[in-house]
Amino acid sequence: MFASRLLCTLACAVGTLGLAACGKNSSTSTTSPSSLPADASVSESFSSPLNVGGTFFYSFSMAAYGNVAVTLTNITGSDLPDGLTLNVGIGRPAGTTCTPSLSIATAPGDTPQVTGSYGPGVFCVVISDSGLLTAPVKVDAAVAHS
Amino acid sequence: MRMLVLALAVVVATGCNKSNTTTSPSTTSTTPSTEYFSGTLSPTASSFYSFTVASQGAVSVTLASETTAKVGPAVSSPIALGLGVPSGFGCSVSSSADVTPGLNAQLTNPSSAAGTYCISVADPGTLSADVIFVVRIVHT
Numbered sequence: 001m002f003a004s005r006l007l008c009t010l011a012c013a014v015g016t017l018g019l020a021a022c023g024k025n026s027s028t029s030t031t032s033p034s035s036l037p038a039d040a041s042v043s044e045s046f047s048s049p050l051n052v053g054g055t056f057f058y059s060f061s062m063a064a065y066g067n068v069a070v071t072l073t074n075i076t077g078s079d080l081p082d083g084l085t086l087n088v089g090i091g092r093p094a095g096t097t098c099t100p101s102l103s104i105a106t107a108p109g110d111t112p113q114v115t116g117s118y119g120p121g122v123f124c125v126v127i128s129d130s131g132l133l134t135a136p137v138k139v140d141a142a143v144a145h146s
Numbered sequence: 147m148r149m150l151v152l153a154l155a156v157v158v159a160t161g162c163n164k165s166n167t168t169t170s171p172s173t174t175s176t177t178p179s180t181e182y183f184s185g186t187l188s189p190t191a192s193s194f195y196s197f198t199v200a201s202q203g204a205v206s207v208t209l210a211s212e213t214t215a216k217v218g219p220a221v222s223s224p225i226a227l228g229l230g231v232p233s234g235f236g237c238s239v240s241s242s243a244d245v246t247p248g249l250n251a252q253l254t255n256p257s258s259a260a261g262t263y264c265i266s267v268a269d270p271g272t273l274s275a276d277v278i279f280v281v282r283i284v285h286t
Contacts, residue, residue, distance in 0.1 A: 044234075046234065058234060058235060059196075059233055059234060060233070061233065092196075092198070092262060093232040093262055093264065094197075095195055095196060095197075096183075096194075096196075121261055121262060122196075122261065122262035
């Protein structure tokens with residue numbers, strides 16, 4: 001009985017040590033240091049007409065990984081509905097459009113509504129009717145990026 | 147019980163050995179991709195199409211077809227074909243040519259870096275009516 005318990009304890013100890021050793025192997029794996037996104041240093045403002053149900057996009061280039069901030073600054077037109085929002089997104093140009101990786105419905109304002117870290121490469125801001133437009137409008141927006 | 151100890155030791159040792167296995171580096175060969183950009187071009191108008199080069203390699207662009215209708219006679223009016231990078235509301239063209247449909251690539255870049263590029267088509271001032279075009283883009 002005693003011998004049996006001793007063997008069992010030994011087996012558990014061997015197993016524990018073995019697993020601990022294996023775990024140690026994995027814990028010694030290293031992780032590449034992640035670089036911090038560069039601050040947005042370039043600002044581009046743009047304006048475009050937007051039709052009911054319409055979409056437009058604006059492309060910009062980033063030389064390095066950095067922060068992007070998009071501001072829907074103004075919507076002008078006649079008979080604008082109360083609480084008007086537009087879909088604003090950041091993505092990549094693809095085909096004849098811009099495929100957003102992030103998009104929100106937002107009202108115009110002074111502070112960026114869509115932010116993220118992207119790059120390097122060519123990216124785009126896409127703005128579209130969220131379903132609330134009743135007539136064509138003029139959209140003013142800006143994108144700040146590194 | 148001794149067998150149990152032995153078996154457990156073997157299992158643990160085998161598991162540990164697995165973490166020491168090495169993988170030989172694999173070589174990757176990139177197969178070119180073909181994309182088609184088609185649409186209708188009106189007099190004085192232009193449009194563009196963006197595509198992504200996954201790894202450095204050749205890009206070739208061919209105006210493959212230009213007709214007055216989907217099933218209709220070919221048109222020989224030149225179209226301004228450009229290759230560049232999306233910028234702002236358009237395509238910032240770095241190379242261009244006024245071309246008519248052909249079988250051989252009219253624009254080529256033998257070594258384009260990975261990234262996003264665009265093809266621009268525009269009326270160089272020769273169109274008198276809408277035309278339907280097809281542009282073939284081959285890239286890595």
